[in-house]
C-alpha cells in the first residue's frame with residue numbers, strides 16, 4: 001500500500017465510526033480520510049484533523065449521488081471503506097420482545113438504516129473500484145443477524161435487518177468477484193460496544209465484555225489489514241472468529 005491510498009467512513013459521527021476514523025487519521029498510509037455523515041460538522045474527537053475530509057450527506061439516493069460525485073477519482077484509490085450506519089432504537093421505538101410489538105413503520109426504518117443505506121453506498125462506490133485495486137470494505141453487521149445463532153428470539157426488526165444486510169453483502173461479493181476482484185467484503189460484529197446504540201442494553205453485559213469504541217476500531221482495522229480478496233463475504237466478530245450464517 002502507498003501513501004496515495006484513501007479511506008472512507010460512512011455514518012461517521014457514531015461511536016464506533018469516530019474511533020475508526022481517528023485511527024485511520026493517525027495512520028500515515030492514508031493520504032485522506034473521507035467521512036460521510038448526516039451531521040454537518042465532525043465530532044470533537046475529529047475536529048480540525050489534518051487529512052480529514054468531512055462530507056455531510058442526508059442519506060437520500062440523490063444526496064448519496066452528489067457526495068459520490070465529490071469523491072470523484074478518490075474512489076479509484078480507496079483501500080479501506082467502513083460502513084457504520086445502523087440503528088437499534090430511536091425515541092419510543094426499540095427492539096421488539098413479542099410479535100404483538102411488530103410495527104411496520106419502525107421495521108421499515110430499521111431496514112432503511114441497517115440494510116438499504118449500506119447497500120446504496122456499495123452501489124455508489126462499485127462503479128469506481130478498479131479491477132486491479134485492493135480494497136477492503138467492512139459493513140457493521142451484528143451477531144444477532146445470524147439465523148443459526150438465534151436461540152434467544154426477540155429483536156425481530158434489528159435481527160432481520162442485519163440478516164438482510166448479510167445476504168445483500170454476500171450477493172454483492174459474488175458480483176464484485178467478477179467486476180472488482182481485488183475487493184474484499186466483511187460483515188463485522190463489534191461485540192457489545194459502549195456507544196449510544198447499546199446504552200439502554202448494557203446492564204446485562206458480563207464484566208469485561210463491554211468494549212470501548214477504540215478497542216473495537218483497532219480490532220476491525222487489524223482484521224481488514226489481514227484480509228485478502230477471495231470473492232467471498234466474511235462474517236467475522238471482533239476476535240476475527242467466523243460467525244455462522
Ligand SMILES: NC(=O)c1ccc[n+]([C@@H]2O[C@H](COP(=O)([O-])OP(=O)(O)OC[C@H]3O[C@@H](n4cnc5c(N)ncnc54)[C@H](OP(=O)(O)O)[C@@H]3O)[C@@H](O)[C@H]2O)c1
Nearest residue numbers: 011012013014015016037038085086113140192193195197
Ligand atoms: N454498539 C454495539 O454494541 C453494536 C453491536 C453490534 C453491532 N453494532 C453496529 O455497529 C454500527 C455502529 O453503531 P454504534 O454502536 O457506533 O452506534 P451509534 O453511535 O449510534 O452510531 C450509529 C451511526 O449510524 C448512523 N445512523 C443513525 N441513524 C441512522 C439512520 N436513521 N439512517 C442512517 N444512518 C443512521 C449515524 O451516522 P451519521 O449520523 O454520522 O450519519 C451514526 O453515527 C451499527 O451498524 C450497529 O448496528 C453495534
